Amino acid sequence: MPDAINTVGQTGTDPHLAERTASGEDRHDTHIRRIIERILWIIGLCVLLSAAYYLHLHKGPLPGEVAFSRAVQSIHYWPWMLSLLTFFSTANDIPPSIVETTVVFIFFLAIRWWKDAFFFLLTIGVGNSINILIADLVVRPRPSPKLIHVYTPLTYNSFPSGHTEHDVVFYGSLLYITFTKQVREWRYHWILLPFQIFAAMAILGIGYSRVLEGEHWLSDVLGGYLSGTLWLFLLIFLYRWVTNLQYKHRLKKEQASNNQPAKQNTQHV
Template identity: 25%
Template structure:
């Protein structure tokens, strides 16, 4: 008699890439928040060094300051980003993908709640300069502009990927998103209204939230596309 063939033991299914990305970003965001709250000296020193260098340049470059203020206050403003999300939500709702529309809306709203909650909890002061080129109010950490841009651009890219847009459209959207997320962070530090770590915290939190939301939606819909109406 032949001995029965033993099947190899089942291996645990690895977590989806989005979940792993979210976990890494969340871990780094928590670590950064702890360091900011504790006012870890090396981080505070680096923030001050970068802030001082950029502020000296800003004072000497009024033209670039004007362009930066237009970009940060209008083009990449959190309300502009939320308006883009609102347009996408309305389009999804009218197209019949109502659960997906609600998923995107709730993710965007949750980002605002997390952002404001952390600002209140950490209570970090914004940079103060004897010759400011711009001003902002409320607590500094995390940067609301950076976090909102990361969440909004991440969600919009996810929706475009789900719709299987053509490669040129995808590349253009990816470049626009990258420029927007990086640009808004750079302008906030350049204008002297945020520390570098405020922006980094906003990026990490935004990336973690989008990654978790995408992974949760994929699990909820089994294959990640079940709630998208078929393309005509």
């Protein structure tokens, strides 16, 4: 695959490269967009913390949640669809999640994508850890079998949904990597399309499957989506920051190497 910042080699012929980010975007436009992203991120964090505090005080289902869960469970699903929804939840249990994360991490190390490997691992580690911390503070009980059908009774905390949050950071970080410059410029990037479709389906399907199985209320699932999105974007901000630092360092190094011959020629004259 081509280098993520292969435009560095053109510094001698293109003076405008310093005005662009590592991904080739205009720095001014990127700066404005990032300000908006930070504002939205802070708003999202306030919403998550407010919801967590409210559910800590009112642990029962919110109005309409029992009816929503019963409606989801009363639908007659095609066997293949039910199997797919069940698979999304089963694949997200702790043992398979550890195996999947380990395999992906080792794969990135094998192809020497060090930054992507640690971005992936750090995103999952930070996201899951903070999500567990919030759940331990909220201490919301799981849906009661007296109210809805519960496939597997669990005693773990319910808000935010850990399965939903994990899918967002796991597949979300991989999706982000597949859209980075180094992958977009790869000659065979189109072969990743099936994975991208599956990843999007997994993120969308996991929340529905958790309600279907009676493991979470709707608010738990929405909290899991919000929690996962917040920690995913937090690590994406960090990934971009590190990438741009590397880009600036390579620009300076390239400019220094280009100026060195010029100085030598001046001395000879």
